[in-house]
Amino acid sequence: MQNFDYHTPTRLIFGKDVIKELPEVMNQFGKKILLTYGGGSIKKIGLYDKVKELLKDFDIYELSGIEPNPKYDPSVLDGVKMCKENDVDVILAVGGGSVLDCSKAIAAGAKYDGDPWDLISYQVKAKDALPIVDIITLAATGSEYDAGGVISRTETNDKIGYVDPLLFPAVSFLDPTYTFTVSKKQTAAGCADAMNHIMEQYFCEDSTLLNDGFMEAGLKSLMINAKKCLDNPEDYNARAEMMLTCTYGCNGIYSLGNSQSGWPLHGMEHALSAYYDITHGEGLAIITPRWMKHVLSEKTVDRFVKYGVNVFNIDPSLDKMDIANKAIEETYKFFESINIPMHLREVGIDESRIDEMAHHVAINEGLDEAWVPLQEKDISDIFRASL
Structure with missing residues (x-):
């Protein structure tokens, strides 16, 4: 049996209707939120409206259109830019694992002065990252309970698993009913x-x-x-x-x-x-x-x-x-x-x-x-x- 050093800091909130705890959770991190999501499925199932209503007292900036294989350009770069320009306190990722993977790279890039690819490609070690909260709508990647994500860079055909202990989500909301409409x-x-x-x-x-x-x-x-x-x-x-x-x-x-x-x-x-x-x-x-x-x-x-x-x-x-x-x-x-x-x-x-x-x-x-x-x-x- 091998030696190990194990720590999982993520809080899991699991079950039907647990999203009602969202305002209390988000208050721990600040009032300025970057809301990240994908192609719009969260709007079809009413989750987007529910989140916006629950967080009506917060300042929300939105990054939509994150791809199933999340791209460095534009998604990560756009998210980093939005976080820096608006002094974002916390990222709320709503969707599947790709949305959360992308949000992790954004969280580290938002606290770094150079090219975020330096971090993703392990040329530079991140010293800080924005906190991340997520609401998962697809059972698949496990990104809601780990410290990594996978980011693609189209022009070089690179797809890199970016892992750093700073990237564990602070809180993950897991309501199985949000997976009912998954194809x-x-x-x-x-x-x-x-x-x-x-x-x-x-x-x-x-x-x-x-x-x-x-x-x-x-x-x-x-x-x-x-x-x-x-x-x-x-x-x-x-x-x-x-x-x-x-x-x-x-x-x-x-x-x-x-x-x-x-x-x-x-x-x-x-x-x-x-x-x-x-x-x-x-x-x-x-x-x-x-x-x-x-x-x-x-x-x-x-x-x-x-x-x-x-x-x-x-x-x-x-x-x-x-x-x-x-x-x-x-x-x-x-x-x-x-x-x-x-x-x-x-x-x-x-x-x-x-x-x-x-x-x-x-x-x-x-x-x-x-x-x-x-x-x-x-x-x-x-x-x-x-x-």
Whole structure:
């Protein structure tokens, strides 16, 4: 078991109608708020009007139009500019994980005098950041309970996971009813994203029985409840459990004491969605079973056996390689069963830039130190197998 230093400062306020506590929470941080949100879904479900009414005594500045793969330019730069020009006290992010990811970069950039990309690209360490409160409307990324976010820079095809302890949200509001209207496509993609957050931590060299059980239960919870949500979008208990399982995704609680895996799936998918702007969860689902096939060996088979037996209830008396291959097949079949496209060509990616993307990943993501090290050829082979 590995040493660790763990601290999660985020306050979670979970359940139906908890937004009524918003004014009291926001008062702790000041009167000038930057309200960030995406394409307008919060207006369709009435959440925007509810927030504005609850915060009628505050000064609110709005940054809308944040993209599903949030962009450095314009969203981060515009948000930083608004915070500085209006002396904003606190950011309120309302929407999915992308809105919150973008808001985290804005929070750090607002307290920095230079180019915010210096912070995102780790050239400079942030010394301060604005406090962040969020109201999450999509179960997926877990950004509401972690210290990081992913930001894309279109002109260089960079998609960087920016992590800093200063970026933990101060308070996260989690009302499962706000996920009732999430489309089937985004519900499925959110499930795939959250499953991959768990699998990135599960497939590692050194783990514990406690963590394995927690993660195996998380995977089963996501698979069972995602299907319930797709069958009945207003199933409160299914939406609630799926939301909480997603929330635990990236704050480290699933894998305290485990060795690091290197997060190879996210490292590879970041190139796919940076180059082609595809849905992140779909990209992950497509490459996951191909990565599994690629790294399966006599050295790794026992990990896949445990995964197959405990997550998919595969007969433990079978040959180990048979169990591992059945587990990979079941992973593919589950993603397919929730109508995720399972080939890159289905989401508009052909062979033309495979080698370019593989080179980009190999140079920028450090996957040569992953649980199973991946070199440039390994990455291109996985991409090609996913076509």
